[in-house]
Amino acid sequence: MTIEFPVVLAPLAGYSDLAYRLLCRRHGAAYCSTEMMLDKLLLVDGRLRRRLVQLDDRDHPLAGQLIGGAPETMAAAARIVCQMGFDVVDVNFACPARKALARQRGGYLMSRPEQAVAILRAVLAAGAGPAPKPVTVKLRQKFRNADDDSAFWRIAEAALEAGAAAVCIHARSVEMKYTGRADWAFIAEVKRRFPQATIIGSGDVLHPADALEMLERTGVDAVAAARGVLGNPWFFRQVADLAAGREPYQPRLDEQRELLAWHFDHARRTHGPRAAKIMRKFGIKYARMHPAPTKVRAAFVNVSCSDHWQAVLEEFYGGG
Ligand SMILES: Cc1cc2nc3c(=O)[nH]c(=O)nc-3n(C[C@H](O)[C@H](O)[C@H](O)COP(=O)(O)O)c2cc1C
Known part of the structure; x- marks a missing residue:
């Protein structure tokens, strides 16, 4: 291989x-x-x-x-x-x-x-x-x-x-x-x-x-x-x-948002009602890519459902 x-x-x-x-x-x-x-x-x-x-x-x-x-x-x-x-x-x-x-x-x-x-x-x-x-x-x-x-x-x-x-x-x-x-x-x-x-x-x-x-x-x-x-x-x-000698790629906020939305959607399909709890820990990790990591982290810590995840994306990742 x-x-x-x-x-x-x-x-x-x-x-x-x-x-x-x-x-x-x-x-x-x-x-x-x-x-x-x-x-x-x-x-x-x-x-x-x-x-x-x-x-x-x-x-x-x-x-x-x-x-x-x-x-x-x-x-x-x-x-x-x-x-x-x-x-x-x-x-x-x-x-x-x-x-x-x-x-x-x-x-x-x-x-x-x-x-x-x-x-x-x-x-x-x-x-x-x-x-x-x-x-x-x-x-x-x-x-x-x-x-x-x-x-x-x-x-x-x-x-x-x-x-x-x-x-x-x-x-x-x-x-x-x-x-x-x-x-x-x-x-x-x-x-x-x-x-x-x-x-x-x-x-x-x-x-x-x-x-x-x-x-x-x-x-x-x-x-x-x-x-x-x-x-x-x-x-x-x-x-x-x-x-390759290039500057490392830095995802824009709208790209981060798209990826985070896809991830939650996928988690909901595979994990059903457990998705929010599972995604909370991912959100905490994703926050470090955001320009205001501490605030975003605190917001993800409290996520309890899909609507809540969506609200964090809207508040911190520029609507969409
Ligand atoms: C949260 C977490 C979960 C891990 N789970 C596994 C695992 O399931 N199997 C494994 O072989 N290593 C596991 N590891 C070890 C990593 O694969 C890796 O060997 C270790 O973190 C050292 O690499 P790093 O210093 O670059 O993180 C885990 C590490 C972390 C931080």
Whole structure:
């Protein structure tokens, strides 16, 4: 699989849903990932699975990210993800949330490298067959700050040896969660050690210029942008502008309004009455693109229905 532009949308729980992925693609994201999907929820064909899995012809190539703690359930979920039409299966060994750690999944696996390898092998075996789908893995640098990097190398080496298509490295410990600085020197070392493999870098790509800087400083094949894209789906276009030596694109207020209206409309169609609550958190993120971010943020915080969203657009984004 070839990705045209090496800056892609990272998995973002609560944010990288179908509507947001489509918006990012509209502005240049050539590859996107779903948020993490709990393996066990995919095994039952019900309401929760329908809520998690949102596929659309315009949303490819797409990675479906899985989180879980047991090889059997992860393999079964991988099989379902492949059958449903995802293009790539991504395995999450990076999530630092307390619940994930308590349930022995996500970032917890950075402290149990042999269990992580067993999960990966099972997922890779599940993806094999007449039309195998690529399997990728998302890792943190280590579990605790005081740990050495040996678990990372054990899992990454085993993954690539067993046929993983790419390794994505978020260069923080699990213990750090999202604080402190990501260790880009470590990302560069990963690429140096695995020059033939596809390595995706993650961590502190907060502004469009950071994406180009990470590519240049670390030599990775691609960069996964996360917090920098929250509220700014124009991010990818802005990186392309910088790469071409142009000023980064700044959306006018009427363009922001059009996008925000489309997003709410789409959310209402897919989420029904839950849309207002879901869109509130997006609105809070979108506010940062507005010239009066504090006021707009405060207005979005109180949105409780579609009319209310519309009123905020009218008040702050110039009618329409
Ligand atoms: C709100 C939020 C949700 C996230 N959800 C996921 C997730 O579901 N799966 C995952 O692998 N990483 C997830 N991440 C981590 C990001 O993909 C990324 O690796 C991390 O934020 C570092 O990149 P950044 O410093 O550029 O934001 C999430 C991050 C944030 C801020």
